[in-house]
Amino acid sequence: MIGHPPIGSARHPCCPSGSPPLLSVGSPPLLSVRLATPAVCRLADVANVFAVIVLLPPSETKRDGGDGGPLRLDALSFPELGPLRSALVDDLVDLSSDKPASRKALGISASLDSEIDRNAVLRTAPTMRAINRYTGVLYDALDIESLSGATAQRARGRLAVGSALFGLLRADDPVPAYRLSAGSKLPGRPTLAARWRPLLDPVLADLACDELVVDLRSGSYAALGRLPDAVEVDVLSEHADGRRTVVTHFNKAHKGRLARVLAGSRSEPTDAAGVAAVARRAGLRVERRGNELTVVIPA
Secondary structure, three states, rough: OOOOOOOOOOOOOOOHHHOOOOOOOOOOOOEEEEEOOOOOOHHHHHHEOOOEEEEEOOOEOOOOOEEEOOOOOOOOHHHHHHHHHHHHHHHHHHHOOOHHHHHHHHHOOOHHHHHHHHHHHHOOOOOEEEEHHOOHHHHHHOHHOOOOHHHHHHHHHHEEEEEEEOEEOOOOOOOOOOOOOOOOOOOOOOOOHHHHHHHHHHHHHHHHHHHHEEEOOOOOHHHOOOOOOOOOOOOEEEEEOOOOOOOOOOOHHHHHHHHHHHHOOOOOOHHHHHHHHHHOOOEEEEEEEEEEEEEEEEO
């Protein structure tokens, strides 16, 4: 098991036992999800599946400050990612001394030079829990700070974040504010996907053997580390004439709502059907095709 103590015990449909069944869920709003089930799992872990993990994308915007001490890479979850985390932190700190080069690498304008200043002090800046550091539409809808008691504890145990700088974080991992996105191009370095995938692919495969993963990452962050058969989620808008169109900006809001439902639920779904059932009880309209869930919202 990885990261936190078991909440229960169930057999994941990944590994030797095959793939989950199909289903359709009713009520207003449509979002699409696929469940992570890597082809090969460690046999010793098959019986240890105990919880759903909701894998979130990060946000470009981040809260300032924090009440935690300076960054300690050795205190973060998934320590096998430590060497690349350290190398990327060094890259960003070094790059911050050249603002024009930083702007080009990070894809920002001079009006966002404060982001470069954040990168300059990555090793000394205060930290806060990752789940509180990230802001924006998805995290507003998740609204982690409004949860309390056992619900908050469950949510913090189930939420994880994909990160261009740290690779993969648990909700409570303490991190500073920073600027680095999946599409950033650091001078003289391979792409972030080329650097992360050899490390993240096996970490995510192990995670999916131990826990049921609902992958809400966007395409650029999913490219940093693959979960070939994860539960992936799309959001579609349904018009009065039956046409369905892709939801863009508000896609994040509906993914945030789904994340809140799954993270705080007392249920412990063990397959895609269970994930959809939890969403349905919360009033979401979810359709399932294979391991893909689509959450449909009215236009």
